[in-house]
Structure formats: structure tokens, C-alpha cells
Amino acid sequence: MEAIAFYLFAFLTIVMFTYTVMSNQALYALSSMAAGMIMISAFFFMLNADFLGVVQIIVYTGAVMALYAFGMMFFDTTREVKENNSPKIVVLTLSALAAVLVVAIVSMPLMAEHITAAFPEPAGVVNPKAVGIVLFTKYLVPFEVAAVMLLVAMIAGIVLAGKKMDRSLTQMKDEEIAMMKQQDAERKVTL
Amino acid sequence: MDTAFIIETLVKIVVVLLVFSALAGFGTYFERKVLAFMQRRLGPMHVGPYGLLQIAADGIKLFTKEDIVPAGVVGPIFKIAPVITAATAFMAAAAIPFLPEFTIFGYTVHPIIADVNIGILYILGVMAIGLYGPLLGGMASNNKWSLISAARGAAIFISYEVVTGLSLLVPLMIVGSLSLLDFNEYQAANGWMAFAHPMGFVSFILFWIAAFAETGRTPFHLVANDHEIIDGFGTEYSGMRWGLFFIGEYANMFFISFVMAIIFLGGYGDGTVMGALGLLLKVAFFFFFFLWTRAAWPDVRPDQLMWLCWKVLMPLAVVNVVITGIVMMF
Amino acid sequence: MSLEQFTDRNVGQQHYFKVEIDDYPQTGWEKFKQVTRRALSGELFVGLWVVMREMIKFDIHTVQYPKEKLPIGPRYRAVHEMQRLFESGTERCIGCGLCEKICISDCIRMDTRIDENSRKEVTEYTINLGRCIFCGYCAEVCPELAIVHGPRYENTSEQREHFILFEDMLTPIDMAIKGEQKEYPGFGAVTPHEDARVKKTPLAY
Numbered sequence: 001m002e003a004i005a006f007y008l009f010a011f012l013t014i015v016m017f018t019y020t021v022m023s024n025q026a027l028y029a030l031s032s033m034a035a036g037m038i039m040i041s042a043f044f045f046m047l048n049a050d051f052l053g054v055v056q057i058i059v060y061t062g063a064v065m066a067l068y069a070f071g072m073m074f075f076d077t078t079r080e081v082k083e084n085n086s087p088k089i090v091v092l093t094l095s096a097l098a099a100v101l102v103v104a105i106v107s108m109p110l111m112a113e114h115i116t117a118a119f120p121e122p123a124g125v126v127n128p129k130a131v132g133i134v135l136f137t138k139y140l141v142p143f144e145v146a147a148v149m150l151l152v153a154m155i156a157g158i159v160l161a162g163k164k165m166d167r168s169l170t171q172m173k174d175e176e177i178a179m180m181k182q183q184d185a186e187r188k189v190t191l
Numbered sequence: 192m193d194t195a196f197i198i199e200t201l202v203k204i205v206v207v208l209l210v211f212s213a214l215a216g217f218g219t220y221f222e223r224k225v226l227a228f229m230q231r232r233l234g235p236m237h238v239g240p241y242g243l244l245q246i247a248a249d250g251i252k253l254f255t256k257e258d259i260v261p262a263g264v265v266g267p268i269f270k271i272a273p274v275i276t277a278a279t280a281f282m283a284a285a286a287i288p289f290l291p292e293f294t295i296f297g298y299t300v301h302p303i304i305a306d307v308n309i310g311i312l313y314i315l316g317v318m319a320i321g322l323y324g325p326l327l328g329g330m331a332s333n334n335k336w337s338l339i340s341a342a343r344g345a346a347i348f349i350s351y352e353v354v355t356g357l358s359l360l361v362p363l364m365i366v367g368s369l370s371l372l373d374f375n376e377y378q379a380a381n382g383w384m385a386f387a388h389p390m391g392f393v394s395f396i397l398f399w400i401a402a403f404a405e406t407g408r409t410p411f412h413l414v415a416n417d418h419e420i421i422d423g424f425g426t427e428y429s430g431m432r433w434g435l436f437f438i439g440e441y442a443n444m445f446f447i448s449f450v451m452a453i454i455f456l457g458g459y460g461d462g463t464v465m466g467a468l469g470l471l472l473k474v475a476f477f478f479f480f481f482l483w484t485r486a487a488w489p490d491v492r493p494d495q496l497m498w499l500c501w502k503v504l505m506p507l508a509v510v511n512v513v514i515t516g517i518v519m520m521f
Numbered sequence: 522m523s524l525e526q527f528t529d530r531n532v533g534q535q536h537y538f539k540v541e542i543d544d545y546p547q548t549g550w551e552k553f554k555q556v557t558r559r560a561l562s563g564e565l566f567v568g569l570w571v572v573m574r575e576m577i578k579f580d581i582h583t584v585q586y587p588k589e590k591l592p593i594g595p596r597y598r599a600v601h602e603m604q605r606l607f608e609s610g611t612e613r614c615i616g617c618g619l620c621e622k623i624c625i626s627d628c629i630r631m632d633t634r635i636d637e638n639s640r641k642e643v644t645e646y647t648i649n650l651g652r653c654i655f656c657g658y659c660a661e662v663c664p665e666l667a668i669v670h671g672p673r674y675e676n677t678s679e680q681r682e683h684f685i686l687f688e689d690m691l692t693p694i695d696m697a698i699k700g701e702q703k704e705y706p707g708f709g710a711v712t713p714h715e716d717a718r719v720k721k722t723p724l725a726y
Contacts, residue, residue, distance in 0.1 A: 025265065027265045027268050027327070027330055027331055028265075028267070028268070030327075030330075031268055031271075031323070031327055034323060038320065050307060050308065050309045050313075051309055051312065051369075054309055054312040054313055054315075054316045055312075057316040057317075057319065057320065058312070058315060058316045058319050058352070061316075061319065061320055061323075062316065062319025062320065062322065062348075062349075062352060063319070063349055063352065066322055066326065066345045066348065066349055067345075067349065069326055069330065069341075069345055070342065070345050070346070072330070073330065073338060073341065073342050128309060128312075128369055171545075225576070227583075228575070228576045228579065228581075229572035229573070229575055229576045230572075230575070231575055231580055231581055231582045231583075232581065232582070232583045233581055233583040233585070236583075236585060483569060483572065483573070484569070486572045487565075487568040487569045487571065487572045488565060488568055488569075503556075
């Protein structure tokens with residue numbers, strides 16, 4: 001039962017992501033990638049990691065892919081994209097790397113036999129709690145570092161996007177706008 | 192996994208599908224009637240007694256209408272988008288306990304399709320996928336209004352997911368579980384979440400506001416604002432494809448009403464018949480409130496909506512979570 | 522609704538007042554104050570209460586049109602009617618052609634001949650209602666009160682040609698004999714107190 005589900009979802013995931021890479025049509029790529037993200041969450045569910053599975057859906061499908069779609073709206077998504085084929089060396093290197101990666105992944109179970117979990121899953125604790133316990137004990141420092149990194153990214157985003165936010169072009173006079181433009185030109189750096 | 196369980200689940204799925212598809216139809220009827228009464232009109236009156244058969248007439252019209260796929264659209268995506276909206280709306284119903292468990296012909300029925308231990312997160316996740324209906328439909332339509340609507344839909348959805356998540360965090364922290372059944376049991380013992388704790392009340396209000404954005408109902412009805420962007424993502428759709436968008440929207444309204452009633456207003460309480468009726472009454476009130484605001488309140492601008500989300504609701508929600516954490520520590 | 526109420530329905534004391542628009546808030550503090558004031562003054566709930574009050578009062582103003590109809594004014598200009606003389610029941614139209622002449626959308630067409638009694642007789646008379654703008658000039662200019670605007674405002678048909686038939690507009694002969702034909706009080710008709718207003722006959726000038 002589980003094996004059937006695994007192979008089904010593995011097949012679907014690979015098909016979806018292959019389509020994402022191969023398609024000339026931006027919308028097809030977008031939707032198949034979103035579908036692939038959902039398929040990946042199926043693996044989490046199969047491993048009884050319900051919490052991570054749902055988080056995968058919410059974060060990747062709900063937020064990240066939606067933001068991709070947002071960026072995609074600057075293009076005409078109903079037309080096919082003309083591609084520039086990259087040099088063959090790059091393609092070959094990447095394929096070789098991917099092949100090595102696949103071999104490594106396939107050989108993982110052999111190595112995993114020698115690994116024992118340092119923090120085995122405590123009995124009688126539901127999934128989200130287990131995630132929380134691991135997150136705030138073993139992985140506390142990486143977790144906090146990631147949080148700080150996100151904070152830095154957020155502040156940087158605000159700085160980049162928030163320039164001149166206190167000024168409104170509709171409420172400014174033409175001379176003021178011209179003056180603003182001139183000041184920007186003199187300063188060379190717009191911030 | 193025995194056969195009885197599979198059969199029971201299948202029956203429950205079919206019942207939920209049928210009941211809520213029909214309720215979506217009745218929802219449109221109620222909406223038209225309530226809006227009409229509030230505007231001193233009569234609403235639909237001609238088809239059947241008091242216009243009751245209007246639902247059937249609408250259904251026949253939608254089913255028999257020509258299914259137009261305009262030239263220039265991205266065909267497959269265009270066709271699949273309404274299905275996503277309707278399907279995700281009904282998928283969210285899987286983790287909702289609609290009634291307390293009851294015994295029929297000596298067989299105990301749990302009126303919840305799948306009691307997953309992360310119920311509320313599951314609902315949030317599936318509703319997040321529901322965004323793809325309007326988004327893909329709008330982007331595939333090759334229509335500028337649809338595109339604007341898709342952009343607004345994506346922006347609103349991503350923003351209000353934050354408020355929804357943060358406001359749900361407070362009851363999650365208080366109850367300590369993600370299952371809706373646990374929420375119900377906790378409130379049966381300790382009183383309604385919205386009134387037992389002041390933080391619960393704040394998060395109730397925040398979640399309620401965000402629910403309007405998630406379902407795209409009137410104060411935040413920007414994805415399909417008739418007077419500026421026609422029907423938004425639905426502009427190019429016709430017939431039953433458009434009808435699927437509609438069913439999805441109304442089913443979403445019902446399900447989010449259920450979620451609000453169960454998480455914040457005590458659900459079905461102790462599980463008696465009165466409790467079950469109480470749950471249905473609460474859901475009916477929330478649904479009525481969706482219609483009520485549509486009659487009374489104006490729409491806000493998209494920038495005001497974003498402003499409200501990021502500068503008012505999200506800070507409030509974060510402060511609320513922090514206060515709850517402090518209170519729970521001591 | 523009676524006719525009097527109907528005609529007076531828009532008459533009343535209108536209290537117009539100018540909406541006072543405050544200046545837009547400039548600084549952040551002013552914006553914050555405005556938002557707090559608006560959020561806490563309960564305006565949203567006033568709106569909710571108003572619509573709820575109307576729902577409870579259930580003062581429905583819908584006219585269920587095909588079942589009930591509003592009365593129309595006597596001067597309403599709907600589809601034309603051709604009147605008959607009261608005593609003999611013959612057509613009032615004398616074929617003078619004034620209506621054809623004055624019609625600004627050129628939709629009236631008539632043909633006449635001299636009959637065996639050497640009287641002018643109308644052989645063809647059509648009004649193309651697809652073109653007619655219902656201005657009422659024909660009724661006003663008619664010296665015999667023969668063509669008038671009736672109260673029939675619902676006209677549907679399978680073909681546009683059905684709108685031009687003289688026979689449909691003419692009062693049926695049996696109705697005229699029974700005296701059921703109503704004199705037209707409206708547009709272009711002689712007003713009831715016309716006798717008092719006429720000082721001299723035109724010939725006296």
C-alpha cells in the first residue's frame with residue numbers, strides 16, 4: 001500500500017518538475033511546479049510528518065509559488081517563451097552533477113543503517129509538538145540564526161522598497177516632482 | 192483499515208459534497224433575498240413560490256449554457272482553474288466536524304471525514320491552495336481585468352494568510368492541539384474561546400476580519416469588484432465553469448463559518464442535540480453576517496486593504512500572541 | 522397608489538446640503554487619529570443597523586410588474602390610437618395629412634383618395650413604431666382629435682411589421698357603438714375648461 005503510494009507520488013513529482021523545466025509556456029511551468037510542491041508534501045504525510053507536510057503546502061504552494069506568479073504577471077503569460085539555449089558545457093556539467101546526486105540519494109539507505117537518531121521521537125507526543133521539541137533543543141541555534149537572517153532580509157526589503165514612500169506623486173506639484181528628479185540625478189544613487 | 196470504515200468515509204464524502212453543493216445554491220438564494228429585503232425589495236419571486244425554484248432555474252441555466260473557451264486563452268489552465276476553486280473548497284471540509292457524533296441504526300457516526308491531528312493547519316493549507324483558482328484563471332484568461340483581479344487576489348491572499356495564521360496561534364497555544372475536536376472539547380469544559388479569554392476575543396475579531404478577505408466577501412470584495420474590473424477572474428468564463436467558481440466561493444463561506452464557530456464560539460458544546468443545533472445556528476449567523484455586511488458596508492480600496500493588513504491587523508495579532516505567551520508562562 | 526399620489530411622488534421639500542470634506546491628513550499622527558476616530562465611532566455598526574432596521578420593518582417597495590402596474594399619467598405618450606366618431610362610429614380621420622407632415626421621424630405614412638361621395642377617404646395609414654419617438658406632435662396637430670396617444674405601453678410582437686398596423690390602433694367598431702371609447706384627455710386634446718379661455722373665435726379678428 002505504502003509502496004504503491006510512494007511510487008505513484010514519486011512518478012507524479014518527477015513528471016511535474018520535468019514539465020516545469022521543459023515547458024515553453026510560463027503558465028504551464030508555474031502550475032506544474034505548484035502541483036509538484038503539493039506532490040512532495042505527500043511524502044511527508046507518508047512519513048507521518050503531518051505538520052511538515054502541511055507547512056510544505058502552505059509555505060511553498062500558498063506563499064512562494066504565489067509570489068512567483070506575482071512576478072510572472074509582468075510578462076504576457078499566454079504567449080510561449082523563446083528560449084536561449086545555454087552552452088553545452090554548462091548543460092553537461094549540470095547533468096553530471098544531478099546524476100551524482102541521484103546516485104548519492106539512492107545509496108543513502110545503505111549509509112543510513114549505521115546512523116541512529118540522537119533525539120528519537122518521544123512516545124505519545126503528537127507531531128507538531130515533536131517538531132517544536134526538536135526545534136527548540138537540538139536545532140535552537142540554526143533556528144535563531146535563520147530567524148535573524150530573515151529579519152535582515154525583511155529590513156533590507158523595507159529599505160529597498162520603502163524609499164520615497166512618504167511622498168505622494170498625486171499630491172505633489174509638478175515643480176516639486178521635477179526638483180525631486182533633479183536631486184536624484186545629482187546624487188547618482190537613488191535611495 | 193476495514194471495509195466498514197471505507198464505506199462510511201465514502202458515504203460521508205458523498206453526503207458532504209451533496210449537502211454543501213445544494214447549500215451553495217441555497218446560499219445564492221438567501222443572499223439575493225436578504226440583500227433585497229435590506230434594500231426594500233422583494234428579490235426573486237417569479238420561479239416557484241416566493242422564488243424558491245430560482246435555484247433550480249439557475250442550475251439549469253448554468254448547465255445548459257454554452258461552454259465558451261475564448262481564443263487566446265491558455266486552454267488547459269483556463270479549464271482547470273474553476274475546478275481548483277471548487278475542489279479545494281470541498282477538500283477543506285474533510286477536517287471539519289459538522290455535528291457531534293450520533294448513533295443511527297446502532298452504528299456510531301463521527302460526522303468528520305478525517306480526524307487528522309493537524310486539522311486546522313490542514314484547512315489553512317487547503318484554503319491556501321484555493322488561491323490558485325482565481326490566480327490561474329485570471330492569468331490564463333488573456334484579459335486585463337482578469338489579470339488585475341488575479342494580482343489582487345494573490346496579494347490579498349498572501350497578506351491575510353499571515354493574519355489568519357497569527358490570530359489562530361492564540362487559541363492553538365491555549366488549547367495546545369491542532370485538532371478541531373480538541374478545540375470543541377476544551378471549550379465544552381472551559382467556556383467559549385472568544386469570551387473566556389480577552390486574547391481569544393481579539394484573535395476572534397482578527398480571524399473574522401481575515402475571513403472576509405479569504406472568502407473575498409464584500410468589504411474586501413476586490414478580486415471581482417463589479418464596478419471596476421467587471422467580474423475579475425470570472426470575466427471570460429461562462430456556463431458551469433463560472434458556476435464552479437461560484438460554488439467554491441459559497442462553500443468556502445460555509446466552511447469558514449464552521450471553522451469560526453468551532454474554534455471561537457464553542458462548536459457543538461457537549462454534543463447533545465441542543466449543542467448541534469447551536470452549532471448550526473452559529474454557522475447560520477456567520478453566513479448571514481457575510482450577507483449583512485454586503486448590504487451595509489462599502490468596499491475598501493486595494494491599498495487600504497493592504498494597509499489594514501500589514502499596519503493594523505498584523506501588529507495587533509503579533510502583540511496578541513506575545514501577550515498570550517506571557518500570560519501562559521505565569 | 523392613486524393617481525394623485527403618483528403624480529405628486531417627487532414633489533416635496535428637498536433639503537440639500539453640501540458635504541463637508543475635511544482636508545486629507547498629512548502627517549502620520551493625523552492619519553492615525555483619523556483612523557482611530559473612524560474605527561471607534563461605530564459608523565460600521567450604524568450601517569449594519571440601518572439595513573437591519575429596513576429588513577425588520579419589511580416596508581417593501583417592489584412593484585411586481587406583470588402582476589401589478591403603476592398608474593400612468595393622462596398625458597403619457599404611449600402607442601397611438603385612432604378614435605372613431607361617437608354617433609356614427611366612422612373614423613374621425615379626415616386624411617388632412619398634417620400628422621404625416623409634422624412627424625419629425627418620418628414614421629407616419631398615409632394615402633388618400635376621393636370616394637364616390639366625393640369625400641376624402643384614407644386608404645392606407647401606417648405608423649412605423651420602430652421609428653416613432655413618441656414626441657406627440659401628431660396628436661397635437663390633429664384637428665379632429667383622431668390620432669391620440671393611448672395608455673398602452675406594452676408592445677411586444679414577433680415581427681417589427683406588426684407595430685405599424687392601422688387596424689390595431691383603430692378603436693374596434695363594436696366598442697365605439699357601445700360608447701366605450703374614451704375621450705382622450707391628454708396631450709394635444711382640448712382641455713376641459715377650454716370654452717372659458719377662448720375669448721373670441723378666430724374669425725372675429
